Amino acid sequence: MTVVIWKDGRFLTPEEPALSAVDHGVTVGDGLFETCAVYGGQAFALSRHLRRLARSAAGLGLEAPDEAMVRRGVGQVLERAGEQAGRLRITVTAGAAPLGSMRGDGPLSVLVAAGPVGPAAVTNRVVRLPWVRNERSAVAGLKTTSYAENVVGYAYAAARGADEGLLANTVGALCEGTASNVFVERDGELLTPHLTTGPLAGITRELLLEWGVEEGLPVREARPDELPFTVLDDVATGRVHLALAGSIRNVVPVVALDGQGCAPGPLCLAAQELFTRRAGEQIDP
Missing domain, CATH: 3.30.470.10 (Aminotransferase class 4, branched-chain amino acid transferase, N-terminal domain)
Structure with a gap:
């Protein structure tokens, strides 16, 4: 079409x-x-x-x-x-x-x-980006058409065989992807960066937090200082798993970071199943 x-x-x-x-x-x-x-x-x-x-x-x-x-x-x-x-x-x-x-x-x-939109991906690959998100910007957290930073970041990720790039903020906290929110599975919980660290208040993020509480999935917004960007170092050891959330990708487990394969975590997979099921039940939740 x-x-x-x-x-x-x-x-x-x-x-x-x-x-x-x-x-x-x-x-x-x-x-x-x-x-x-x-x-x-x-x-x-x-x-x-x-x-x-x-x-x-x-x-x-x-x-x-x-x-x-x-x-x-x-x-x-x-x-x-x-x-x-x-x-x-x-x-x-x-x-x-x-x-x-x-x-x-x-x-x-x-x-x-x-x-139209292409076939939905069931997993994603990510890389760490060399730039930061300014959590103190006048437009932090707003979905504006001033999207050049995101375009450059995505191009960097795509050139390295990835589907998304992850950003820290100016003080070294994990922030977001160029077009997604990030969830970190660690110690039996699924955490997403606090909005004061600069990410967009994603609709998929919002719904997963709400639906997770309703269905007993241990998912929550992290404290502002709880997820440093260095938490990604633990992905390689298997102590940490990642998932991305966005309005077209929905919830997708991450299977590679910086070109190194990693296993999707059980909570990331449970979050993917939960979101897919609940989204199919109500068109305007």
Whole structure:
């Protein structure tokens, strides 16, 4: 299938321009986005994604787009895309503005697009990245379109045969992947870095924490100082296991770190099974 694109109430072809050359999202990356998995023609966890979209808008100092309008766009796009759609993206930018950092006073640009997605991976390979995430950045924890750092990090990982790259923050704490949250299985628990260390508050992360509590899986948010980046050194010894979480990958155990194979941990595998099952039971949890 081709990508189905909707902007401000009308459909566009992939060849049609969707944003002005002076849109602030184009010139300086002043925008935000959400990506949802699509199952059976419906966006998974859409309400949670729209709440996070509003939080990101507030963090950028932008007015949140009208939720009813976005939902209409999502519905129209998914109806046209049909059963083959596997991924939905909602993008909001600050709209037309002068060339530079100053925003204009025009309306937001709102786009919704849906397209196919490849076969789901059941495991992932990761590498440690040589750069850090700034947990004190003005946009830390926001899902913005200023994504160049993530693109560079992913390219570094892909060039080394990996599916994802892992980042520390500026004080040496384990933070996140370029497009995923990380879970660490250690001493009979599954831990994910605290949000104050700088990661995105992922929707899959959020749901796994909630569902894990409900089903007795020992999963929790770590204390801010509990997961140093050096915890990854213990993956090679088998004392630590890893899993990644994201809106398209869901929960995926890690089977290689920096080119060295490692076994998936039992809690990582249990988390994968739990998430897959619960996601199949409710489309908008």
